[in-house]
Amino acid sequence: MSELRIRGLQKSFDGHPVLHGIDLSVERGTLLALLGPSGSGKTTLLRLLCGFERADGGSVEIDGRSVVGDNLHVPSEQRRIGYVPQEGALFPHLSVADNIVFGLPRTQRRARHRVAELLELVGLPADFGTRAPQQLSGGQQQRVALARALAPSPTLVMLDEPFSSLDAALRLETRQAVASALAATGATAVLVTHDQSEALSLGHEVAVLWNGRLIQTATPQTLYRLPVTRELASFVGEAVLLPGIVTQDRVSCELGDLPLSTPIGQGAVDVMVRPEQIRLFRDEDRLVNDTRAYDAIVTEVTFQGQDAGVALQMQSGTRTMVRARVPGYLSPQPGERVRLSVDGEVTAYPRA
The missing domain is CATH 3.40.50.300 (P-loop containing nucleotide triphosphate hydrolases)
Structure with a gap:
């Protein structure tokens, strides 16, 4: 060819x-x-x-x-x-x-x-x-x-x-x-x-x-x-976008102090997190008291068989809404209290 x-x-x-x-x-x-x-x-x-x-x-x-x-x-x-x-x-x-x-x-x-x-x-x-x-x-x-x-x-x-x-x-x-x-x-x-x-x-x-x-x-x-x-982040799959501040090679936002995938200038940014990076912990989970985890309430669950989309309201700061994606068999119930943490590196975009 x-x-x-x-x-x-x-x-x-x-x-x-x-x-x-x-x-x-x-x-x-x-x-x-x-x-x-x-x-x-x-x-x-x-x-x-x-x-x-x-x-x-x-x-x-x-x-x-x-x-x-x-x-x-x-x-x-x-x-x-x-x-x-x-x-x-x-x-x-x-x-x-x-x-x-x-x-x-x-x-x-x-x-x-x-x-x-x-x-x-x-x-x-x-x-x-x-x-x-x-x-x-x-x-x-x-x-x-x-x-x-x-x-x-x-x-x-x-x-x-x-x-x-x-x-x-x-x-x-x-x-x-x-x-x-x-x-x-x-x-x-x-x-x-x-x-x-x-x-x-x-x-x-x-x-x-x-x-x-x-x-x-x-x-x-x-x-x-x-x-x-x-815009492309939201088109190619789901994206959670949150305001943040970059300091050196990390960014602080409502989901914590997170490592960046690529360097970006210091200052105000929009942080992009994929829903599957957001981990949910219940009371019985070992890491529920981890200082890197943040309180949230489940507001909606969209069950799709092998996985589920979960809408959550953060319980600190501005009570931001975020979306997580979890295996279907681990999907929580609306109204349930959970804690959140983020796995892996995130991407950030300069604030317009």
């Missing part, structure tokens, strides 16, 4: 800028998750890369070959990009096998070139080749769409929110099958999504598009632990 290089990519519609000078690199064999809220420009960027739209400025190289540049717009069919749309978009009048080979030369279509191999690659039995798309589940149709995208051995695979129409259980199963297939081929791929958990679980790297600008590209772990803005 190939590498992708984007430099200064711009696009406007009716005079309204949608993409502002995007710079992005995707190394060979990498699955990049392109994450952003609705209206951030994700779909526009995908359409520019696929050649469905013309860029207003900037350049795109795929495996060292320019496909977008000054007075250059290589047509979609000449870019060797595999494209998986949101709902598979299989041809209902063709069999699964005929769908897979649809984009191949005539001789390979007749020979059903690599159909059994590609079906196995995406986790489907070879005899599915004779079925009609209507006989498959939504997740199976998405796997066939991926097999069709991989059939011509493309230089790059683009996935446009391919799991958004699936129910939760089928979405997880299909994600795993698609990720395994891409890894088995060593494919370079870009997954466009607004689903944070999808981006964090599938992407080797995650690039965040925000109001048409690329604001952070990082590993999933770095993006989650060290988001560059407080």
